[in-house]
Amino acid sequence: MHVWKFGGTSVGKPERMHSIRNLITGDDTRKIVVLSALSGSTNALLAIGESLKANNDDEANRQIDTLKAHYDSFISDLYKTAEGKAAGQQIVDNEFSFIRSLTRIKPFTLKQEKELVAEGELLSTQIFQAYLAEEGVPSTLLPALEFMRIDADNEPEIQYTEQRLAEMLPQHDDKQIIVTQGFICRNPRGEVDNLKRGGSDYTASLIGGAIRAEEIQIWTDIDGMHNNDPRIVKNTFPVRELTFDEAAELAYFGAKILHPSTITPARMFGVPVRLKNTMDPAAPGTLIADRTSDQVFKAVAAKDGITALYIHSTRMLNAYGFLRRIFEIFEKYKTPVDMLATSEVSVSVTIDNTERIQEISEELSTFCNLEEPDYDQTIICIVGNFSADNEGVAVRVFNAMKNIPIRMISYGGTESNLSLLVHSRYKAHALNALNDGLFSL
Numbered sequence: 001m002h003v004w005k006f007g008g009t010s011v012g013k014p015e016r017m018h019s020i021r022n023l024i025t026g027d028d029t030r031k032i033v034v035l036s037a038l039s040g041s042t043n044a045l046l047a048i049g050e051s052l053k054a055n056n057d058d059e060a061n062r063q064i065d066t067l068k069a070h071y072d073s074f075i076s077d078l079y080k081t082a083e084g085k086a087a088g089q090q091i092v093d094n095e096f097s098f099i100r101s102l103t104r105i106k107p108f109t110l111k112q113e114k115e116l117v118a119e120g121e122l123l124s125t126q127i128f129q130a131y132l133a134e135e136g137v138p139s140t141l142l143p144a145l146e147f148m149r150i151d152a153d154n155e156p157e158i159q160y161t162e163q164r165l166a167e168m169l170p171q172h173d174d175k176q177i178i179v180t181q182g183f184i185c186r187n188p189r190g191e192v193d194n195l196k197r198g199g200s201d202y203t204a205s206l207i208g209g210a211i212r213a214e215e216i217q218i219w220t221d222i223d224g225m226h227n228n229d230p231r232i233v234k235n236t237f238p239v240r241e242l243t244f245d246e247a248a249e250l251a252y253f254g255a256k257i258l259h260p261s262t263i264t265p266a267r268m269f270g271v272p273v274r275l276k277n278t279m280d281p282a283a284p285g286t287l288i289a290d291r292t293s294d295q296v297f298k299a300v301a302a303k304d305g306i307t308a309l310y311i312h313s314t315r316m317l318n319a320y321g322f323l324r325r326i327f328e329i330f331e332k333y334k335t336p337v338d339m340l341a342t343s344e345v346s347v348s349v350t351i352d353n354t355e356r357i358q359e360i361s362e363e364l365s366t367f368c369n370l371e372e373p374d375y376d377q378t379i380i381c382i383v384g385n386f387s388a389d390n391e392g393v394a395v396r397v398f399n400a401m402k403n404i405p406i407r408m409i410s411y412g413g414t415e416s417n418l419s420l421l422v423h424s425r426y427k428a429h430a431l432n433a434l435n436d437g438l439f440s441l
């Protein structure tokens with residue numbers, strides 16, 4: 001069985017839904033088809049939520065009218081028959097009457113916001129499945145809220161998904177196509193929740209891992225993982241093969257094509273992930289699996305919103321236990337550390353979640369001296385085959401970066417990553433310089 005995920009841009013127009021229908025029925029493989037919300041919908045729903053939080057109900061109602069008009073016109077273009085249009089209209093009317101009911105709940109809390117934002121995927125999947133029905137393609141809609149769950153730390157419970165799907169899927173053995181929602185899940189309180197922005201990729205790989213799929217395919221609007229951010233750098237090109245580790249680093253460090261956690265379940269169960277282009281299905285895309293080519297530099301990605309903390313020991317040289325004490329504090333406040341640089345008496349670390357920075361700094365100050373943190377930093381992550389006997393890797397990177405100030409360097413943590421910290425104002429310059437220095441022929 002395969003799991004195929006189509007992102008917002010791939011379902012965002014009626015003609016794109018027509019293409020998806022052709023793609024998923026183009027071969028005999030049984031598929032779970034994971035859909036995101038129509039492009040722009042999640043942002044529009046969040047904007048409605050912001051108006052409601054600000055008690056601006058008139059604005060929220062205007063925004064709801066605009067979004068509903070978009071769906072009305074979408075379904076009128078999507079379906080051919082009067083029955084199809086009526087079925088589509090029924091779905092849209094039902095979901096929008098639920099959205100309007102949320103505007104009447106005061107105060108508008110996070111719980112309602114999560115229910116509101118889930119409407120994007122609830123709409124797209126029902127609309128698409130009704131379209132398949134109109135086209136005579138047998139399919140089932142499997143509600144993600146019945147098999148996707150996160151725990152108290154917001155981590156997906158893959159064993160629960162495995163067990164639920166083992167119960168649910170056999171009931172639909174007669175169907176080749178099973179449609180479900182990306183992104184949405186329940187939390188331990190049974191409420192509607194989600195896997196954070198871009199989370200439909202993660203849904204697909206959690207399902208793929210849970211059912212030990214033959215392959216997970218992520219269909220988007222570009223022909224695979226490019227060697228650099230195509231929104232910032234010209235002349236990028238698709239990378240044909242990546243290992244799980246390489247792809248995980250790129251996704252975590254900012255390659256927006258994949259949600260940062262997508263690779264974890266796929267790697268855990270050895271399920272290959274293929275990135276494909278809905279607009280150009282014949283393009284080979286990128287295969288993420290255990291094997292890779294031996295090309296030295298594979299790709300570069302950048303992650304913004306990073307804060308660097310500079311921590312100095314107040315004790316003498318050779319003190320042991322210093323790092324342990326520091327990291328226990330980050331653990332206590334559930335704040336992951338991304339980059340790390342050490343000297344004998346100092347440690348510099350980066351974090352991207354500053355929610356608990358105040359408490360962390362106060363506890364560190366009890367046994368360390370802290371410098372002012374640097375905000376607005378960017379991690380530039382260079383991924384490739386940097387095995388210990390590969391000479392010249394660092395020199396090529398630093399030559400490319402020779403005109404850009406570097407705040408921190410991390411190399412040797414894995415054989416596939418070299419990371420640099422720069423101020424965010426240098427991000428575009430750094431990505432372009434690395435493209436010229438590492439990839440131009």
Ligand SMILES: Nc1ncnc2c1ncn2[C@@H]1O[C@H](COP(=O)(O)OP(=O)(O)O)[C@@H](O)[C@H]1O
Nearest residue numbers: 007008009220222224225226228229255256257
């Ligand atoms: N290294 C990269 N390779 C490919 N695409 C990238 C990369 N970095 C950023 N992107 C952006 O990711 C976009 C696809 O991701 P996304 O918008 O989340 O798609 P979808 O809506 O299908 O989920 C591309 O259009 C591209 O602009």
Ligand SMILES: N[C@@H](CC(=O)OP(=O)(O)O)C(=O)O
Nearest residue numbers: 007008036042197198199200
């Ligand atoms: N709709 C959600 C989930 C998602 O994954 O979307 P996309 O596949 O379009 O990135 C979001 O916008 O965050």
